[in-house]
Amino acid sequence: MKDNQQTQPLLQVKNLKQYFQLNNGFFSTQVLKAVDDISFDINKGETLGLVGESGCGKTTAGRSILQLYKPTAGEVIFDGKKIEGKATIEAYRQKATMVFQDPYSSLDPRMTVSDIIGEPLDVQNLVSNAAERRERILDLMDKVGLNSEHAARYAHEFSGGQRQRVGIARALATKPEFIVCDEPVSALDVSIQAQIINMFEQLQENMGLTYLFIAHDLLVVRHISDRIAVMYLGHLVELADTDAICDRPLHPYTRALMSAVPMPDPKVARANKRIALSGEIPSPLHAPKGCPFHTRCPHATDACKESMPELKEVESGRLVACHRALEIN
Amino acid sequence: MALLEVTDLHTSFFTDAGEVKAVNGVSFTLEKNKVLGIVGESGSGKSVTAYSIMQILAKAGKIVSGSVKLDGEELVGAPESVMNKIRGNRISIIFQDPMTSLNPTYTIGSQLMEAILLHTGRNRKEAWERAVEMLKLVNVNEPEKRMKQYPYEFSGGMRQRVMIAMALACEPDILIADEPTTALDVTIQAGILELMKDIQKKEGMAIIMITHDLGVVAQLCDEVIVMYAGGICEKGTADDIFYYPKHEYTKGLLSSIPTVDSEYEKLRPIAGTPIDLLNMPAGCPFAPRCENAMKVCIRQAAPLEKVSEGHMAACWMNQKKD
Numbered sequence: 001m002k003d004n005q006q007t008q009p010l011l012q013v014k015n016l017k018q019y020f021q022l023n024n025g026f027f028s029t030q031v032l033k034a035v036d037d038i039s040f041d042i043n044k045g046e047t048l049g050l051v052g053e054s055g056c057g058k059t060t061a062g063r064s065i066l067q068l069y070k071p072t073a074g075e076v077i078f079d080g081k082k083i084e085g086k087a088t089i090e091a092y093r094q095k096a097t098m099v100f101q102d103p104y105s106s107l108d109p110r111m112t113v114s115d116i117i118g119e120p121l122d123v124q125n126l127v128s129n130a131a132e133r134r135e136r137i138l139d140l141m142d143k144v145g146l147n148s149e150h151a152a153r154y155a156h157e158f159s160g161g162q163r164q165r166v167g168i169a170r171a172l173a174t175k176p177e178f179i180v181c182d183e184p185v186s187a188l189d190v191s192i193q194a195q196i197i198n199m200f201e202q203l204q205e206n207m208g209l210t211y212l213f214i215a216h217d218l219l220v221v222r223h224i225s226d227r228i229a230v231m232y233l234g235h236l237v238e239l240a241d242t243d244a245i246c247d248r249p250l251h252p253y254t255r256a257l258m259s260a261v262p263m264p265d266p267k268v269a270r271a272n273k274r275i276a277l278s279g280e281i282p283s284p285l286h287a288p289k290g291c292p293f294h295t296r297c298p299h300a301t302d303a304c305k306e307s308m309p310e311l312k313e314v315e316s317g318r319l320v321a322c323h324r325a326l327e328i329n
Numbered sequence: 330m331a332l333l334e335v336t337d338l339h340t341s342f343f344t345d346a347g348e349v350k351a352v353n354g355v356s357f358t359l360e361k362n363k364v365l366g367i368v369g370e371s372g373s374g375k376s377v378t379a380y381s382i383m384q385i386l387a388k389a390g391k392i393v394s395g396s397v398k399l400d401g402e403e404l405v406g407a408p409e410s411v412m413n414k415i416r417g418n419r420i421s422i423i424f425q426d427p428m429t430s431l432n433p434t435y436t437i438g439s440q441l442m443e444a445i446l447l448h449t450g451r452n453r454k455e456a457w458e459r460a461v462e463m464l465k466l467v468n469v470n471e472p473e474k475r476m477k478q479y480p481y482e483f484s485g486g487m488r489q490r491v492m493i494a495m496a497l498a499c500e501p502d503i504l505i506a507d508e509p510t511t512a513l514d515v516t517i518q519a520g521i522l523e524l525m526k527d528i529q530k531k532e533g534m535a536i537i538m539i540t541h542d543l544g545v546v547a548q549l550c551d552e553v554i555v556m557y558a559g560g561i562c563e564k565g566t567a568d569d570i571f572y573y574p575k576h577e578y579t580k581g582l583l584s585s586i587p588t589v590d591s592e593y594e595k596l597r598p599i600a601g602t603p604i605d606l607l608n609m610p611a612g613c614p615f616a617p618r619c620e621n622a623m624k625v626c627i628r629q630a631a632p633l634e635k636v637s638e639g640h641m642a643a644c645w646m647n648q649k650k651d
């Protein structure tokens with residue numbers, strides 16, 4: 001929702017790092033910095049889009065924020081409260097849930113729809129008897145537009161769009177305030193994708209939900225997000241209001257990304273001037289020194305190779321991590 | 330004479346559950362130098378149309394009737410020896426996942442050379458040179474060094490470039506690209522699409538671009554076929570399809586995609602669920618999901634008819650007298 005800027009953020013992420021230890025052979029390990037020192041806030045009722053190329057750390061960031069991984073470093077503050085310690089984390093798990101990309105693989109084919117949706121209720125002891133459980137499940141199914149007759153069916157009997165509805169009902173079971181949506185419409189055909197996007201918007205309106213919406217389709221993200229954050233090699237490189245970042249991206253990587261989006265309009269597409277990037281994304285195991293983007297940046301100088309630019313506010317509400325953000329724009 | 334002429338093509342899969350009419354009366358022509366897009370949701374018959382042209386269908390699949398003519402020569406029913414000369418030589422295909430078409434145990438160079446040796450009269454030295462030249466054409470850096478590397482040493486985008494190089498090595502007249510960039514990131518996709526367009530212009534070949542992404546269609550295609558449930562519901566120039574859609578499914582598709590202007594509006598999705606080919610409705614296959622379906626739509630499928638020069642649609646709405 002586009003108002004609501006002044007209140008305390010619902011979620012604060014501070015200097016979050018998520019590193020993975022890779023074992024190659026007996027004694028050698030390598031550290032993969034999947035998320036490397038990211039900080040941002042999300043306001044209540046807001047949708048923050050998170051974009052960037054595959055492998056840049058979006059999913060890891062989402063999981064780390066939800067404490068599905070134990071963060072290597074940094075803090076997650078929810079509703080003013082730092083998330084640490086078993087009891088706090090467990091309470092937080094009810095308030096912060098996740099919808100996954102692939103409705104096919106994230107749902108157990110041997111479970112009925114009713115069991116899939118009811119599982120979080122059971123695990124967290126949220127219902128006291130079978131009748132209440134059933135009522136809650138039917139209510140959740142109704143919220144996501146599933147027919148109550150489907151409760152006893154198996155997820156594999158459903159189309160992709162319906163399975164995603166099941167996944168969303170499950171994510172809603174614990175009455176969360178915040179949902180990480182990890183590529184929730186990427187596997188769906190556009191007509192079904194639109195149904196699900198509208199449903200996300202509707203649920204947000206009705207229930208005051210806050211989303212971190214991860215997707216690689218920039219038009220989808222643009223449609224649904226109030227603000228958009230861009231990641232590159234585990235770092236946040238830009239964060240701004242949707243219109244600002246789409247119409248006038250400031251970071252050289254964001255500029256290249258936006259110019260590469262194929263617009264579904266022949267005249268616009270023909271007139272588009274793409275900013276081509278040289279080379280490929282470096283492996284996160286060999287992240288370059290200095291600015292993570294300098295190996296491909298058309299504006300890089302010697303300084304960029306040496307020092308890492310900080311994410312800082314260059315205009316009101318616009319955060320950019322580029323030494324030359326003001327010069328080149 | 331058209332370069333490729335497909336007429337009333339019917340391809341079915343004979344499964345335990347019954348006959349799946351995957352392609353159900355498809356007709357179109359493709360001219361030299363043109364890029365033809367085929368769009369439609371998953372399961373609408375895009376790939377099977379392409380595989381039917383190439384005759385590389387899975388075992389259960391069969392061309393039931395119809396004709397595919399290349400430069401006037403009939404391919405349906407042609408012996409395998411004839412098809413072998415056409416595949417890779419005159420018509421090449423690239424797939425969504427290049428890894429499935431590359432052999433992990435051979436170097437990129439040897440696979441490229443094999444394709445060239447198989448389809449052209451070149452000797453090994455010439456084939457090597459041609460392979461290097463092709464890698465240069467698709468913007469692979471240090472091609473001589475890359476020739477000696479294995480597929481796993483290439484990123485997804487690079488592998489797709491190699492597949493394009495391989496598909497183009499024998500200078501085909503037609504390149505069929507089946508969702509070639511669907512698995513790739515946008516910046517890489519943009520590079521591959523530009524590359525295809527450049528090469529197409531340079532070499533004067535025709536491309537059939539199969540995709541579910543209307544952005545890709547808008548960027549690349551001269552003409553577009555929209556498929557639904559194995560049939561063509563609309564075809565026309567890219568401008569016809571995007572600016573003057575004449576089939577309710579095409580209209581629904583366009584209003585389902587987020588655009589720059591839709592940011593503050595709700596999307597208008599198509600209601601219902603995708604069609605089940607084993608339970609096809611009697612009339613227009615889109616009628617069960619169409620908000621404007623009339624009595625006639627439920628009774629009878631509309632024929633694909635001209636709505637303006639070069640623009641055809643199979644929708645009763647176009648014949649409504651008001």
Ligand SMILES: Nc1ncnc2c1ncn2[C@@H]1O[C@H](COP(=O)(O)OP(=O)(O)O)[C@@H](O)[C@H]1O
Pocket residue numbers: 020032033034052053054055056057058059060061284
């Ligand atoms: N569990 C894990 N163990 C080791 N490496 C991982 C793990 N999960 C993700 N990675 C790596 O972390 C990086 C970021 O991955 P991911 O967060 O999935 O990216 P994205 O969602 O943006 O595609 C990638 O290089 C990936 O290979």
Ligand SMILES: Nc1ncnc2c1ncn2[C@@H]1O[C@H](COP(=O)(O)OP(=O)(O)O)[C@@H](O)[C@H]1O
Pocket residue numbers: 342344349350351369370371372373374375376377378387389390606
């Ligand atoms: N090997 C197969 N066996 C049975 N049915 C198949 C097979 N391949 C494709 N089909 C059917 O043909 C229809 C069209 O498939 P396809 O052309 O692959 O669709 P798309 O438009 O997604 O490329 C699908 O609905 C599918 O059920």
Ligand code: SF4
Pocket residue numbers: 251252253291292293294295297298299300301304309321322323324325
């Ligand atoms: S800091 Fe330098 S290398 Fe990094 S994006 Fe800015 S100009 Fe490019």
Ligand SMILES: [Mg+2]
Pocket residue numbers: 058059060
């Ligand atoms: Mg991911």
Ligand SMILES: [Mg+2]
Pocket residue numbers: 375376377507
């Ligand atoms: Mg296909």
